[in-house]
Amino acid sequence: MSEAHSEASVGNAATFDTHPGADAGVTPESPLQWSRVQGHVTEEGGAAEQIRVVERPFLGHLVLRGGAITLDEAVRAELGVSLPGKPLGLVLDAEGSRSVQWVSPDEWLVIVPAGEEFELENRLRARLGDAHFAIVNVGGGQTLLELSGEKARELLMKSVTYDVHEHGLPVGKAVGTVFAKTSVVLRRPSEERFELVIRRSFADYCVRWLRDAGREYGLRVASASP
Amino acid sequence: MFHIFCPYCQEYREEEEFHPSGQAHLVRPADPASVSDEEWGDYLFFRDNPRGIHHEMWVHRLGCRKFFNITRDTATYEILETYRMGEQPSITAANAEVRREQGVQTADGGWQTVGAQPENSRLNEETPS
């Protein structure tokens, strides 16, 4: 097994790459693996429905904790976006594939494309040095579902207590709330898209809830290729 | 269902996202080894149970996961204000009546008057089956 690039030590913290790559002989399984076996998830592609749910598995999820000013400098240098300082803020980089979200006054969630989080964590640690901060890779514990289509909002209205109307959840806002009796991070990265960050262990439950609630709209859950 | 203002998220959220966590503003004895058993027992086990204004800690467990304080009327269930950890209440049992008469709205924490009484009292009565 080649371990050459999968472990690092930056400052006093040991980090490791949760995407060991094909040579390591480990095949990653998405949190929706069981749903797929059950036939609840199809491969991506096909006709447009009124609602489309796409799973985005294996993304890099990092939780940053610390003071806003310290973290803002580091995040701006490494990701090119500023840390959302206002409550419930969500910012995306120019490509739209990397995001930073306000979670609480001293906590932010960073989501980057699969495999980038290891390098990013190491670079952030190196840059933050002795500052008072914490970075935790939470990618193994949660996964992301994308909702789009003209009826996506109606589906959410059936599933969350939060006001998902334009004035309640405009583009650039993200909230932690209740989704079908479980917890969810509900995000609005763009006009036509909602994102649900859900617990790994609740992924199958959430997908079955969505399929049931979305039956009248011809909802289909698709899987993006990793 | 209450609408509770989270002082960290800075907006009203459904009660379902919150959880109560007991009396607020308890102060741990600075030197536990030097207090009497009675004082330590008071700190550890005994809580106020007033009829009227009460200060409680709540946690926004499904939102920002922060603890904060609520001033609440235990007789009417009215939530009078919410404020951050480390802050002091602007409404207390001593000044509540004055404030109510003047109709003062409280700090940023928000003024909240969601009644807890059911519209129809029969909702609380058992229906014979």
Ligand SMILES: [Zn+2]
């Ligand atoms: Zn909150």
